[in-house]
Amino acid sequence: MQSLATRAPAKINLTLHVLGRREADGYHALESLVAFAGVGDHLTLEPGPDLDLAISGPTAGPAGPNADNLVLRAARHLAERVPGLRTGRFRLLKRLPVAAGIGGGSSDAAAALRLLAELNGLALDHPTLVESARATGADVPVCLDPRARMMRGAGETIGSPLDLSPLPAVLINPGVPVPTAPVFKALGLAPGDTLAGADHPEVAQGLGPNGLLSLIGPARNDLEAPALTLAPVIGEALASLRAQGGCRLARMSGSGATVFGIFAHRSQAALGARAIARAMPGWWVEPTLLR
Known part of the structure; x- marks a missing residue:
């Protein structure tokens, strides 16, 4: 075979x-x-x-x-x-x-x-x-x-698959490995503890980019703050995304150190990725689509 x-x-x-x-x-x-x-x-x-x-x-x-x-x-x-x-x-x-x-x-x-x-x-x-x-x-x-x-x-x-419109994006990893366990430890929750914060928004099927961004913009990654204490360079990567034209949302993924920026258009994502890669040649920088 x-x-x-x-x-x-x-x-x-x-x-x-x-x-x-x-x-x-x-x-x-x-x-x-x-x-x-x-x-x-x-x-x-x-x-x-x-x-x-x-x-x-x-x-x-x-x-x-x-x-x-x-x-x-x-x-x-x-x-x-x-x-x-x-x-x-x-x-x-x-x-x-x-x-x-x-x-x-x-x-x-x-x-x-x-x-x-x-x-x-x-x-x-x-x-x-x-x-x-x-x-x-x-x-x-x-x-x-x-x-x-x-x-x-x-x-x-x-959950069931969500038929969301593809999102133009740039992924950045600043080259610092961040194991998951220390990030959760830095969050500081003991068994039985809860974490305060607004409820997660309900995500409907078939949302376009504008509807999705308006929905998830006020949401968050609760691991971002503890990850920043372990790897401050995550903040630099986020700032580099937010400085690019057309970036509508920048946030950390998972427990880091990779961050993503969502852009209005694929061309803006490509331009932003090139600019960041030139400025920070040691970083992993990839323009892509999120689905």
């Missing part, structure tokens, strides 16, 4: 409200509107007798050892649940920055599950596939079918 291939797009948290920290399991309860970018990693699967992974690409080094990669973890979780699961050799082309708040590893893991589902005739909503995604990581379920939607709880509750 020929090899199978899929994209693993960057996951962008357009909003991220922390409701509190659950007493039962210690996880933080979230509400987040998630979209996916046109940039991402690329994964192929060559069917064969042995499960294996090869990683290449500009960010392959920071991705860590192959044996601990989420691609293999996801495959092993599925193999534990599906007797006789057909697997093979994965090849991951790693382009996204690591520990960056854009779900690169989670999207890679979800891509692996999609390819294994295709190889083994499993539907994307098959309970075993969803269970394996949850066992792999909190952000993996929302990445299984990468379309804009709400994500709630600790990532286990996924």
